[in-house]
Amino acid sequence: IIQKIRMFDSVDSTQNIAQRLAEEGAEEGTLVIAEQQTSGRGRLGRKWVSPSGRGIYMSFILRPGMPLHFAPQLTLLTAVALCRALRAIAAPLDIGIKWPNDLLIGGKKISGILLESTAEEERLRYVIAGIGISVNLTADDFPQELLDIATSLQIELGRPLDRADIIAGFFEQFEQLYTIYQKDGFGPIRMLWEALSVTLNKPTRLILSSGETMATPVGLNEQGALLVRKSDGTIVPIFSSEQVPQG
Numbered sequence: 001i002i003q004k005i006r007m008f009d010s011v012d013s014t015q016n017i018a019q020r021l022a023e024e025g026a027e028e029g030t031l032v033i034a035e036q037q038t039s040g041r042g043r044l045g046r047k048w049v050s051p052s053g054r055g056i057y058m059s060f061i062l063r064p065g066m067p068l069h070f071a072p073q074l075t076l077l078t079a080v081a082l083c084r085a086l087r088a089i090a091a092p093l094d095i096g097i098k099w100p101n102d103l104l105i106g107g108k109k110i111s112g113i114l115l116e117s118t119a120e121e122e123r124l125r126y127v128i129a130g131i132g133i134s135v136n137l138t139a140d141d142f143p144q145e146l147l148d149i150a151t152s153l154q155i156e157l158g159r160p161l162d163r164a165d166i167i168a169g170f171f172e173q174f175e176q177l178y179t180i181y182q183k184d185g186f187g188p189i190r191m192l193w194e195a196l197s198v199t200l201n202k203p204t205r206l207i208l209s210s211g212e213t214m215a216t217p218v219g220l221n222e223q224g225a226l227l228v229r230k231s232d233g234t235i236v237p238i239f240s241s242e243q244v245p246q247g
């Protein structure tokens with residue numbers, strides 16, 4: 001899937017560089033990697049800790065030409081690909097996916113995915129898939145307030161990992177799944193996601209635009225929304241939410 005790689009020493013955000021390239025007409029499979037980001041960003045306006053040389057910060061361009069509402073499925077596909085790659089490379093760590101696309105070890109985040117899409121007349125013009133992985137970060141790299149909720153592969157494994165192996169492993173998985181997805185649709189991806197999920201079947205506090213509620217995630221629907229069972233027994237789809245596991 002990767003056609004061209006652009007490597008940088010330091011950027012504000014690889015998302016910004018990839019987006020600029022996409023606007024200039026860069027092809028699907030253009031990959032931007034940086035050693036360091038000065039304004040790495042996460043979902044919901046958060047920052048992404050991006051110290052030099054120890055994490056993976058990358059963004060790549062997809063041009064799937066599908067209707068806009070398929071974007072959530074691509075996010076989930078990316079999470080599955082990354083989870084499978086990391087489980088193979090960082091065995092025996094038990095890495096799971098928290099809805100929609102965080103990767104966790106023992107409840108602490110090691111990776112985040114940010115898909116930003118641009119559409120025209122309800123069709124995806126391009127998608128920038130951004131991936132941050134805390135590979136060889138040490139506890140000193142994280143701000144104090146994140147230490148309870150974030151970790152790195154090196155901290156968990158007790159040894160550093162080769163970042164190039166992880167990048168290669170991810171794209172191998174991504175390419176396989178993307179091919180399956182384009183041929184057979186979201187069904188197979190959905191099954192893989194559900195099997196790797198740490199979110200399912202645990203009563204969870206959900207923070208929705210309409211307020212806070214307790215519900216139990218039970219699966220994904222065909223669009224990639226999370227299906228949750230509310231206390232009255234009804235099952236409803238959640239499209240974008242923050243969820244905070246109890247505990």
Ligand code: BTN
Pocket residue numbers: 012013014015037039040041042043044046048056057058059102111112113114130131132133
């Ligand atoms: C999240 O968990 O909120 C998503 C984090 C995404 C971070 C990556 S690092 C590479 C790319 N560039 C950015 O500025 N963000 C994404």
